[in-house]
Amino acid sequence: MAKASEGMERFWRTFTVAPTVVIFLVLTALPIASLLVMSFHSVKWVQALPQWTYVGARNFQALPQDQLFRDGTANTLLFAAAAVTMQMILGFFLALASSKVARGTLVYRTIFILPILVPGIVIGAIWKLMYNYDFGVINQLTGLLGIAPHNWLGQKATALLSVIVVDCWHWTPFCFLLLLAGLESQPADVYEAAKVDGASPWGELLYITVPLMLPTIIVTLIFRLIVAFKVFDEVFLLTGGGPGTATEVISFTIYRRFFTEDRVGHGSAISIITLFVISTLIVLALGAARRRGREA
């Protein structure tokens, strides 16, 4: 009798979960499977019909020779590491400062989150004008200090850094919001106890706030890393990957190879590798978060 009811329960569990599994397969797994299949083929159009040719691992083998892929990967890693680190630090200290302010919270929080609300295309237009060599406000301001105009987006030395600055402007509010929510949910009694024990503000931050905030910090970091690895619109609008390959990022390389050049096999191979790298990073980060959680 007990066995029958257990079987019934298992059936209902499976039955109710099944639609979600089917939707997941159709929306997520199927496109990825299709991408994987494509990455082992070369597709040509003859008489308006696609001709699929199996090429084995040739598309993957060709990747190390693809300069855009190589430079795109290196730049993306650098971009993600630099941009996300800066955003996390800025976001954390802004959140910390904000959590101490009691008046006017609605106003400054609204102002802080404004950049996330601005569409990417508008951000590109605003910053492209600001960075403009001849007419940009940045060069006009530095000119007041007697500094010669600089081509922020056109010089190899500053192009990627300039894109990182725009990304920080765009995404620091996101980190700020998440970290602020984390800070505001910290238990007050721990801080009160620390005060009673005579903890300094610095000690409070280092030994109480940071350890308690670690799960929030890791979740925010993962969210930001995922988005940073996919950076496209800022590069597309500001630099087009140039000068040379100074701001080439992997999403832009995929776009160029897959869509502009119509090399779907090669583009799919880059996409699969990118997907694999990002997934690995997420798994590692989640593993670290879980370990930290257990230790806490």
Added chain:
Amino acid sequence: MWRRQGFYGRGVVIGVVLALMGLAALALPGMATAQKVAPINIVINQSPWFGGFRGLVEAYEKQTGNKVSLDVHPFAGTLEKQRSSVREKEGQYDLLLLNGSFFVEFYAGGFMLPLNELDPSFQLDPQVATFDDTPWWDPNRKVVNRQTGKLMSVPINPNIPLLYYRKDLYDKAGLKVPKTFDELLANAKKLHNPPSTYGIVQRGGRELTSVTYDFFPYLIGHGGSIFKDEKAGDFTVTVNTPEAKKALDFYLQLAKEAGHPQTGAQNQAEVIQNLVTGKAAQVMLVIAAWAQVDDPTKSAVVGKIEFAVPPAALGHKPGPGIGHFLGAIPKNVPKDRQMAALAFLKWFQTREAQIIYTKAGSPPVRLDVLNDPELNQKRELRWMKPLAEGLLTARILWTVTEGAQVSTVLDLRLNQAVTGEMTSTAALNKSAEEIYNIVSKAGYKTGKLPDLK
């Protein structure tokens, strides 16, 4: 009696209606000949000549009563929309405006319908410019060729670069319009007074077909080329010849001695910006941008710009690169819509339509309109004569299906040369090697020259 009067009355009414119809037919010749056809959908990019095309479509709808919808996208987005449409079972767009850099993939992929399969009597009007044979495609030899190919499209826009120069500055400095590259450099140097004025602003940025298109007139004008003889099916890569090196070295010299200090970051938008704000003394720019320089809401140099055919090296002909658009009909749309698209093309190539097109703000494709003495009297159309002249020697950039890949290579390597990341020799050798890999992999009859030293 009453019946008789009624008969006369009806007769008068019928007579008046017929007379009015006759008058209307005389007044609107388009309406007299046009027949009502299915509505059509055209995908078009938001380019400087879009306003003129929209004006033309409005006139077509008014004259014929036929309906045309325009789906407007950015340049790169249009290519993807066109690809998606022709690869569907039934296409979304009935008329594709194919860009000069990418049209071959649509011809070679078998997506477009030869126009004579729709109407055996259809011909390209002899007055329409033929743009280096690009409306014709020979599917057997996979080349554009008027003699052996089938008519696939009607030229829609005649984009080639012209020299836009500041007449006021030229007059003040006592300069003559340059015919040779040396004269261009000398003029640019004389007018170069940074940061208020740059002698010339070049389009050296890495955007899609940006520096590649800008460099092309210098390459052809020095006797160079990308492939040896495409019309004859010889795709030997010739981008690293001594002529090509001379061309690139000159392009770099111009940038260094009289150009914008950041030539490597200038794309079309920045070049136009420098021109209309009065910062550029001269630029080489597609003719489609002419409307902006005379628009007082966008330009600080209204009436100060004159136009000329791009110069060439001594002993060579000018070689402006064709960046035109071709109107072609996809195979995968219903016959009634194909016929409607053809009706639009037939009307489009008439002299009357081309005059409307010009007045609406887009350069026409008919030579008799470009050379029309009455239109040439108009100050705002002062670019027409140089355009007609430039079209005589204009050349298509490439005619390979892999045009986008070739463009990616050249955009990167030329930009690296402009920004000083590579020498001109290294940039051309690397380009040649990479283009050779592309065309040999695609199965073209090709070859490679020894590396430049």
